[in-house]
Amino acid sequence: MNAAIDPTLKLLIVDDSNIVRRRVERSQRFDRLRLVGSAANGVEALALFSRTDPDVVTMDLTMPQMDGIECIRRMVAVKPSVRILVISALADKATAIEAMACGANGFLNKPFTERQLNEALAELLR
Amino acid sequence: MSPAVPLDRRTALLIAIGVLLAAALGTALGTGFRLATRLREDIAAVQTASTLQAYPRELLREVSGLRERLEVRAYVGRSLATLRGSTHDFGVRLRALAAIDHDPAQLASVQRRWRGYRDELAPVLGFRGEPYVDSDAAATRLSGDGHRLYARIERARLYALANARGFDADLATVTRGLQSSASAAATRLRLLLLGGVLAALVLAAIAAWLLLSRARHARAAQEARERTRDILRTVREGFFLLDADHRIGPVWSDALGRMFGREDFAGLDFRNLLAGLVPEPTIATALKYVDLLWGERANENLMKTINPLSQVEVKSTDPLNPEPRYLQFDFHRVTGAHGVKYVLCSVVDVTSNVALARELQESQVGANAQLDMLIGMTRTDPLQLASFLDTADAGLKLVNAILREPARSDADFRRKLGGLMRELHTLKGEAGALELRGVADRLHALESRVSACESRPALSGDDFLPIVAKLDELVEYLRGIREIGARLARTDAEPAASPADAIAPILEAAAARLAQDHHKALRVECSGFDAIPRPLAKPLKDCLVHLVRNAAVHGIEDPDLRRTRSKSDVGLVRTRFARTADGYELTVEDDGAGIAPDAVKAAAVRAGLITEAEAAAMDTRAAIALIFRAGFSTMSEVSLGAGRGVGMDVVARTIHALGGRIGVATSPGKYTRFKIHLPAAADAAAAVA
Numbered sequence: 001m002n003a004a005i006d007p008t009l010k011l012l013i014v015d016d017s018n019i020v021r022r023r024v025e026r027s028q029r030f031d032r033l034r035l036v037g038s039a040a041n042g043v044e045a046l047a048l049f050s051r052t053d054p055d056v057v058t059m060d061l062t063m064p065q066m067d068g069i070e071c072i073r074r075m076v077a078v079k080p081s082v083r084i085l086v087i088s089a090l091a092d093k094a095t096a097i098e099a100m101a102c103g104a105n106g107f108l109n110k111p112f113t114e115r116q117l118n119e120a121l122a123e124l125l126r
Numbered sequence: 127m128s129p130a131v132p133l134d135r136r137t138a139l140l141i142a143i144g145v146l147l148a149a150a151l152g153t154a155l156g157t158g159f160r161l162a163t164r165l166r167e168d169i170a171a172v173q174t175a176s177t178l179q180a181y182p183r184e185l186l187r188e189v190s191g192l193r194e195r196l197e198v199r200a201y202v203g204r205s206l207a208t209l210r211g212s213t214h215d216f217g218v219r220l221r222a223l224a225a226i227d228h229d230p231a232q233l234a235s236v237q238r239r240w241r242g243y244r245d246e247l248a249p250v251l252g253f254r255g256e257p258y259v260d261s262d263a264a265a266t267r268l269s270g271d272g273h274r275l276y277a278r279i280e281r282a283r284l285y286a287l288a289n290a291r292g293f294d295a296d297l298a299t300v301t302r303g304l305q306s307s308a309s310a311a312a313t314r315l316r317l318l319l320l321g322g323v324l325a326a327l328v329l330a331a332i333a334a335w336l337l338l339s340r341a342r343h344a345r346a347a348q349e350a351r352e353r354t355r356d357i358l359r360t361v362r363e364g365f366f367l368l369d370a371d372h373r374i375g376p377v378w379s380d381a382l383g384r385m386f387g388r389e390d391f392a393g394l395d396f397r398n399l400l401a402g403l404v405p406e407p408t409i410a411t412a413l414k415y416v417d418l419l420w421g422e423r424a425n426e427n428l429m430k431t432i433n434p435l436s437q438v439e440v441k442s443t444d445p446l447n448p449e450p451r452y453l454q455f456d457f458h459r460v461t462g463a464h465g466v467k468y469v470l471c472s473v474v475d476v477t478s479n480v481a482l483a484r485e486l487q488e489s490q491v492g493a494n495a496q497l498d499m500l501i502g503m504t505r506t507d508p509l510q511l512a513s514f515l516d517t518a519d520a521g522l523k524l525v526n527a528i529l530r531e532p533a534r535s536d537a538d539f540r541r542k543l544g545g546l547m548r549e550l551h552t553l554k555g556e557a558g559a560l561e562l563r564g565v566a567d568r569l570h571a572l573e574s575r576v577s578a579c580e581s582r583p584a585l586s587g588d589d590f591l592p593i594v595a596k597l598d599e600l601v602e603y604l605r606g607i608r609e610i611g612a613r614l615a616r617t618d619a620e621p622a623a624s625p626a627d628a629i630a631p632i633l634e635a636a637a638a639r640l641a642q643d644h645h646k647a648l649r650v651e652c653s654g655f656d657a658i659p660r661p662l663a664k665p666l667k668d669c670l671v672h673l674v675r676n677a678a679v680h681g682i683e684d685p686d687l688r689r690t691r692s693k694s695d696v697g698l699v700r701t702r703f704a705r706t707a708d709g710y711e712l713t714v715e716d717d718g719a720g721i722a723p724d725a726v727k728a729a730a731v732r733a734g735l736i737t738e739a740e741a742a743a744m745d746t747r748a749a750i751a752l753i754f755r756a757g758f759s760t761m762s763e764v765s766l767g768a769g770r771g772v773g774m775d776v777v778a779r780t781i782h783a784l785g786g787r788i789g790v791a792t793s794p795g796k797y798t799r800f801k802i803h804l805p806a807a808a809d810a811a812a813a814v815a
Binding site: 096101106 | 407410411414415417418421423424425427428429431432433434
């Protein structure tokens with residue numbers, strides 16, 4: 001088998017809650033995704049990002065050390081083709097819109113159902 | 127009809143057809159002109175040729191004439207001149223024909239013959255001498271020149287004679303050739319004209335078809351525009367398009383006008399549309415959201431949840447309906463061949479949906495309360511519950527009866543209110559004791575209504591209407607509980623115990639709840655209740671609930687105060703039932719603050735039960751007895767537990783009804799003890815009550 005043809009996209013999960021991390025990992029959309037790392041804060045996330053070069057990132061906004069918006073900004077600057085789904089509690093819409101303006105592709109509100117997560121990932125990978 | 131062909135392509139097609147038409151006509155006209163010229167030349171040539179045909183014979187005639195003149199020695203000068211002219215004419219015409227004729231082969235033969243002719247004639251025509259010699263001896267005879275001339279003429283005549291037929295045939299051939307050429311040119315001209323006309327007709331037909339289809343297309347477009355207009359006029363949603371500068375496009379649905387109370391949408395800035403209706407920060411966020419749609423990255427479906435205008439409260443612009451409305455804005459990308467063309471915004475009035483959602487939430491809260499109630503019920507002993515429901519039923523019947531009593535004067539109304547208060551208060555106490563919070567809350571609300579009535583200066587029958595309404599609601603609620611209780615009882619049936627057994631748990635539960643509500647610690651001790659005769663169980667239970675509540679609320683001090691009085695933190699309420707020689711005795715004693723006669727007097731004065739003077743004249747015993755009077759309360763703050771001044775009078779009335787008596791002994795700061803004596807016949811009295 002040719003190793004260069006890899007049908008799966010590399011996924012990086014950034015969230016300080018391991019419950020959320022596990023839920024994303026369990027999503028049915030994983031037939032097209034391959035987990036390459038998970039980070040609990042922005043600094044860790046950026047380090048993993050440059051090492052693993054993921055195609056898809058799920059991103060929490062409120063994290064210790066570096067906030068999600070800054071993290072998104074830097075990731076998009078490094079790799080403009082990366083697809084980022086913000087998964088965060090919608091405290092105020094202005095912050096969410098700011099995250100989108102910085103280059104995120106979509107937003108999923110916490111708490112979310114299994115179905116909502118699946119639909120959001122499917123939409124992101126379309 | 128093919129409306130798929132765009133208008134500009136049709137126009138280009140029309141122009142191409144026009145150019146083709148012009149080219150075809152130009153070519154036809156040019157060719158026609160050339161053909162016509164040729165035809166004219168051919169006709170002229172035919173004429174020339176037919177003229178020429180006559181010449182050889184004419185020349186022969188003239189030459190013959192010349193010979194005859196020479197023979198008769200006539201004058202030949204004129205004839206020679208004529209022959210010269212004819213010869214010259216022939217040469218000129220033949221040259222002209224040669225210039226026109228397109229078939230030189232035919233003419234060549236003529237020209238050859240003519241050259242021979244001309245050569246033969248040349249010496250004749252060039253003759254300048256004198257042909258005759260006049261002599262007197264003989265008649266005029268030919269001179270030497272004359273003989274030569276004659277010989278020349280004779281040669282020329284013979285040549286002409288020999289060639290006359292050939293000339294004729296050759297010229298006839300030339301003429302026929304020219305005629306057929308002219309005829310061919312005429313045919314070609316006719317065909318050309320026919321072709322030109324046909325081509326023009328075809329092109330004109332295509333042009334007409336195109337124009338017609340363009341008109342049809344324009345009509346269809348007009349119709350489509352009208353239909354779009356109809357949709358926009360009828361649709362209930364507000365629709366408009368936003369450009370990259372947030373300006374509203376020239377088309378919008380009429381509903382938008384109704385929603386915003388304006389019509390000047392064309393070119394209006396989206397910010398100005400929202401200004402005054404929505405807070406400024408929301409507008410700024412909304413514009414940022416719309417800008418995301420113009421970008422490449424954001425996924426439209428994955429940003430719906432963060433739409434800041436998904437449900438906005440909008441101040442009403444309608445003076446008749448000042449209630450705020452709720453609008454829902456939705457934004458969609460409209461893309462063309464070169465990315466996003468504009469953003470379609472739809473606005474829906476969701477006021478009724480919001481109201482519905484609220485109602486749903488309220489009913490959810492109600493359902494939760496019912497669930498709480500249900501859980502409360504499952505914790506309650508079914509017997510106690512049944513007993514309470516019976517009591518409540520009877521109590522509410524009594525309340526109903528009180529409400530129905532005829533009343534005319536203000537005093538009658540007030541007496542009615544007093545009766546209502548007592549009944550409601552009793553029920554509330556029991557409901558509280560059973561932790562039927564929903565019932566207790568409703569009874570409290572009902573009590574508040576009654577209380578509000580009491581404080582009115584003048585009462586009338588109408589004032590009771592809200593009470594009746596609340597009462598109906600409560601009866602309905604209790605019926606629900608009874609039904610649930612009946613179902614629970616069916617699933618969880620236990621053999622009926624003595625009703626007296628239920629009293630102690632009721633009191634303990636009531637004490638626990640009151641302790642919690644009033645931040646006190648207390649304990650109830652019950653003894654001898656198993657000796658309570660069945661008929662007395664209910665009235666005594668009612669009395670005990672009141673007495674324990676009074677002890678808990680008024681008697682037992684809060685733990686801090688108790689500590690300063692060197693008492694245990696936990697207050698104690700002791701209840702004891704016992705048979706005596708002549709009947710029964712029920713004691714309720716608390717180790718609380720006791721009853722302060724002066725406080726009782728002051729409260730009675732405040733409640734308007736006695737005057738200041740009466741209070742001053744009253745001794746301690748009489749003062750304490752005031753607590754059994756209807757409408758008495760020592761609590762300044764009305765609470766759910768006690769304090770409305772009903773309770774003790776209910777106890778007193780109940781005991782009196784049973785033929786018993788109630789006594790109170792108290793020591794301020796130390797204790798209060800109620801002692802109830804019932805005659806042996808009290809159970810019989812209760813059984814018939």
